[in-house]
Amino acid sequence: MTLTLKDVSKVVGGRTHVYPTDLTLEKGTMNVLLGPTNAGKTTLMRLMAGLDVPTSGQVLWQGEDVTGQRVQDRKVAMVYQQFINYPSMSVYDNIASPLRLMGLDKATIDTRVRETAELMQLTPQIERRPLELSGGQQQRCALARALVKNAGLVLLDEPLANLDYKLREELRAEIPRIFEKSGSIFVYATTEPEEALLLGGNCATLWQGRVTQFGPTPSVYRQPADATTARVFSDPPMNFIEIHKTGDRIRFGTGDDVAAGARWQDLDDGTYTAGFRPNHMTLEGADGALNFDTTLVVTEITGSETFVHVDHQGTRWVGLVHGVRDLDAGRPLRVHIDPRHVYVFGTDGRLVQPAPYAEAA
């Protein structure tokens, strides 16, 4: 089983929702679509499902062209951000509904419904109606409805976004386990980089209707192909600064001049964009660290960590530092970045040199 998108695009009313995209999803893989709201994740899923017909290009299922085929005739299941169940049916009937429509016999339906309910830990609730359940259980029921069909393609459109933190963690931890048992192609859309990393598998990063990179999730994270991917795959987004290399010196922004050293020796002279992730910014200096004088804009304390928003020569950076830092806004602040954590992108956005820490990992 493979799903192939060949040059697929979607234009609605003159606005391009998805630019021509090539993507191949293999049998038994977990594929994460990562991107901010309106990046085209849902549109791409609707194209995969057959709910929308692409403006151009082809959708192939096991090599067969299914572009014009109705969703009813494809083997697809979908789970949404909202908890979509039949409100007047019990959990059992909800899970059974796709099987009944497929015309299976009663005994088979019963076995499969009970198996799926057990897998989704819904057995105690099986006679209840969806609205009598908690949000997490309602979404389990919707997931069960999607899984029971044994559809080759299971599309999950931000399925955990409407759940509270604890339930989200719980269900997220289960999804890879459920996925392994099913053997289907899973596609999972999310806006959260952290969620993508926890799910693993492959990841396609989306930005404004384009797939910027597709590959194994950890390697997309560690070695983003370009600055856009790096920005999408980092929350808060990656921080950037323009750098200029002349000879063996590197100038950051308009000021700080450091020796290129072994780290940047091989770069050609010229202008680049350096990027580093918020969690790599520190307030404590160390040997060999790059130092920047900034102005503190605001701090946001989230339990044991603090988001530090600083202004560096007119550019806003965000750092994620450990501990509670209650600092006054407007005061000067010296921040530090280990050169091993710095990515270098060309002026066109392409990755020129991944951060050494990422290469090593």
Add this chain to the structure above:
Amino acid sequence: MKTENQKAWFLVLPVLILVAFSAVIPLMTVVNYSVQDTFGNNQFFWAGLAWFDDMLHSERMWNALGRQIVFSSIILAIEVPLGVLVARNMPKKGVWASVCLVLMALPLLIPWNVVGTIWQIFGRVDIGLLGYTLDALGVDYNYTQGFYAAWATVIVMDVWHWTSLVALLAYAGLQSIPDAYYQAAKIDQASRWSVFRYIELPKMRGVLTIAILLRFMDSFKIYTEPFVLTGGGPGNATTFLSIDLVKMALGQFDLGPAAAFSLMYFLVIMVISYVFYIVMTNLDKEEGGE
């Protein structure tokens, strides 16, 4: 410092006075009339429950109640399904949605007596488009003389006037269903009927309960339109409860029986509405709807 005083009463007083004048005193006046007899000159005599007894044994009232129940049943049986059907076929967005909404709302904006007048003229055999056309087609139609013609006209008139209300409420209910439900049903290969039965109907249950209650109460109290159209005729064919009540109270000036009649009328509406409400909300729980 004293923290307790009676000043709060002044805040409640305006409401008490307003409710007293608008509801309690008029209602009590009716209660007053219903247990007394008068021969004019503002002299009243205690009559006890005699008027209630009279009314309960009045064939006239039972006949009017019978007609009323038949009328409301027919109205509900036509307007609720028709309203839902119309709502389901209205466009969901775009210019046409607005156009449809305005067109649907139009009948609701027309005053009752104007609706009666419109249909009175519309149905006339000599100058009315409907009456003339039916007559020309050879249909024996005359709402001032024929029993069935009169009933049919009153019912069609009410359907014309009020189906919009049901349709608009049902439309609002349908609009609140997220598109994802329809997509999910499509992926499940559910039929159009299943979508209606298992998604739309449960999701519309709340607004439909309100629509049925409103239409029941309103049709049970119907007065102006048939009064203008047929005056309750031919004979007593379309004399519904309100029409009979007004004839009794103002036509014959039988204030005592009319007052007793009103109170029982009021109770009947309350009891039936309550039963409707209980039945529908219980259905709700059984079906697990919202």
